[in-house]
Amino acid sequence: MNDIQLTNTRTERRDAAANRQRILNAALKLFDQHGVEQVSMNQIATEAKIGPGTLYRRYKNKSELCLDLIKDHLDLLFDDLEAYLADNESLPPSERLRGLIALFLRFREKKAQLLAGVEEAGSSRPKNRGRGPVYEELHQLIVQLFDEMALAAPPAEPRANSVFRADMLLSALSSDSYLFQRDGRGYTPEQIWEQLCLTFFPQQLR
Incomplete structure (x- = not known):
């Protein structure tokens, strides 16, 4: 039996x-x-x-299917991001964040459709907008870097909330926003990267 x-x-x-x-x-x-x-x-x-x-x-939905299709690539992406941050610990946090954004944008260009599919289910429910599995891990890395920037800033300088800044940056990196800037506005990936850096931490670039 x-x-x-x-x-x-x-x-x-x-x-x-x-x-x-x-x-x-x-x-x-x-x-x-x-x-x-x-x-x-x-x-x-x-x-x-x-x-x-x-x-x-x-x-349950197309988002889960896309996540299964892309998960091995995502594992490699986060391995690369963590290795990059570990190898460049001596750089200022703003420089490390610039590098992290550049690595993610290169990945987005290669896997644009599947990333959009992963985000699709969350974007249809406002409570979960931008809260998919990809962005949860990115959010943690970005918050850590914004926290480091805040600690390095002069004491008298107003400090932005790192969680809020990370949320706003991730919104700008989402498929809808990124593809609109690339295809609707006509910016190249390099120009988008430059403008994101200028927008979210301009004081570190002076």
Whole structure:
């Protein structure tokens, strides 16, 4: 009896793994053809040749699916960010933040559609705007750097709240804002980076 149960469990795991791969392959194909925003969950299920119920049992929404597609790249991104900060501890916090923003913008350029998909579910609910898993980790790193800048500032100088500054910077780095500046306003990624630095910590650039 136990042997039968173990065999059934292994078969279910193989089936689940196969379904996951079919879903991811189908999503990538459709996203490449039509863009993340234009593809529905039902289209992905049809392309993967599975029922919608099977798809929704694994992914509640398209945001979760995009996060699964991009998570390995995100792990590498945060490894790179943490390594960069550790390797440049001797630099002023403003310089480290400039480097962190530059690294993230390069990543955003490479993974723009999937990042937009990850943000999609949160952006439809105002309470959670900008509070996705990508930005939670970025927020912690940015707050630490803003805190360091505040400690290095002259005592008489008014100090901005680091959490608020990080929230505002992350709003500017979100897909909607970034793509509007790039595609709507016509700024290059380098110009966007420069303007973000000038906007959020100009006193450190004098």
